[in-house]
Amino acid sequence: MRKAALFLPTGGLALALIMACSPDTPVVGADDAYIPYGKRRVDANGISAPVPGSWDPITNRPYGAAGAPTASLNQPPSFYGGTRRPHVPPSSGYQPPVNxxxxxxxxxxxxxxxxxxxxxxxxxxxxxxxxxxxxxxxxxxxxxxxxxxxxxxxxxxxxxxxxxxxxxxxxxxxxxxxxxxxxxxxxxxxxxxxxxxxxxxxxxxxxxxxxxxxxxxxxxxxxxxxxxxxxxxxxxxxxxxxxxxxxxxxxxxxxxxxxxxxxxxxxxxxxxxxxxxxxxxxx
Ligand SMILES: [Zn+2]
CATH class of the missing domain: 3.40.80.10 (Peptidoglycan recognition protein-like)
Structure with missing residues (x-):
């Protein structure tokens, strides 16, 4: 339990680093449909809101539902599908067993x-x-x-x-x-x-x-x-x-x-x- 508690913030940090450093801008969304990134729509009040599912070039992730926050460091991004985990390099939080x-x-x-x-x-x-x-x-x-x-x-x-x-x-x-x-x-x-x-x-x-x-x-x-x-x-x-x-x-x-x-x-x-x-x- 202590290990999990220790791992999470480290994992979250590594994930944020990977995402921030990723050089490739994905052009294919979770459902393999092409989504032009940065696409926004303007509502009746003239307020610009992102189209759900389109790519956000700032966070380099898909927008969530309109108005909902899209970036969360505490949760894995939805496009990993909950099964793939990001690779965490051994230098970032791995503790060798002490003899x-x-x-x-x-x-x-x-x-x-x-x-x-x-x-x-x-x-x-x-x-x-x-x-x-x-x-x-x-x-x-x-x-x-x-x-x-x-x-x-x-x-x-x-x-x-x-x-x-x-x-x-x-x-x-x-x-x-x-x-x-x-x-x-x-x-x-x-x-x-x-x-x-x-x-x-x-x-x-x-x-x-x-x-x-x-x-x-x-x-x-x-x-x-x-x-x-x-x-x-x-x-x-x-x-x-x-x-x-x-x-x-x-x-x-x-x-x-x-x-x-x-x-x-x-x-x-x-x-x-x-x-x-x-x-x-x-x-
Ligand atoms: Zn005493």
């Missing part, structure tokens, strides 16, 4: 360090998961030094109780705390956010570059979409998962990507970033 190597090169840019919680750590749920969503958080931990490695240490030492998630990102790296085949505990207790989503926490410690962190997170999310066949519609903010019994049930998280506490233009911008990385490796 897996470039997906791995994206992963390399993320710089993932695996540092799993020990099996006995309190954050280990030891429950199997088949990920369907990617949930984005931010740590809201502004202390200096509260970077990805420091969070990893805290998780490994069970300093955060039963809390756990899969990755923490900062300006320099992403640290993985849990295998993506195991549930974390970062969203909504026994809800679908925990049961089916990979949790990513973005660091907010002082001195850490937010834009570099967001960029790394977008790359990581794109890689995970690729690896687990997760669509962009299922890359969600923590906000998506209500926590029953809490007020408000939907958390303002990741707060710096929310608009007035809920997903808006900033969140959409982040998703566009993820999608642009995903497209680099997926087609």
């Amino acid at each position: 897996r190597k470039s997906a791995y090169s994206l992963l390399k840019q993320v710089r993932v360090e695996k540092d799993f919680l020990p099996y006995r750590a309190r954050g280990r749920t030891r429950r199997r998961m088949s990920p369907r969503y990617i949930t984005i958080h931010s740590t809201q931990n502004w202390s200096r030094g509260a970077d990805a490695r420091r969070h990893s240490l805290a998780l490994k030492r069970s300093k955060l109780g039963r809390l756990s998630w899969h990755y923490t990102t900062d300006q320099d790296r992403a640290v993985q705390h849990l295998p993506t085949s195991e549930q974390g505990n970062h969203a909504d207790y026994d809800g679908p956010g925990n049961k089916y989503s990979i949790g990513i926490e973005m660091c907010e410690n002082r001195g850490n570059s937010r834009s570099a962190t967001v960029d790394r997170t977008a790359k990581l999310a794109a890689w995970l979409m690729y690896q687990h066949d997760i669509p962009i519609s299922k890359v969600v903010p923590h906000y998506k998962w209500p926590r029953w019994g809490k007020r408000p049930p939907n958390k303002n998280c990741p707060h710096f990507l929310m608009t007035n506490g809920r997903p808006g233009a900033k969140w959409q911008g982040f998703k566009n970033k993820v999608l642009s990385y995903y497209r680099q490796i997926s087609r």
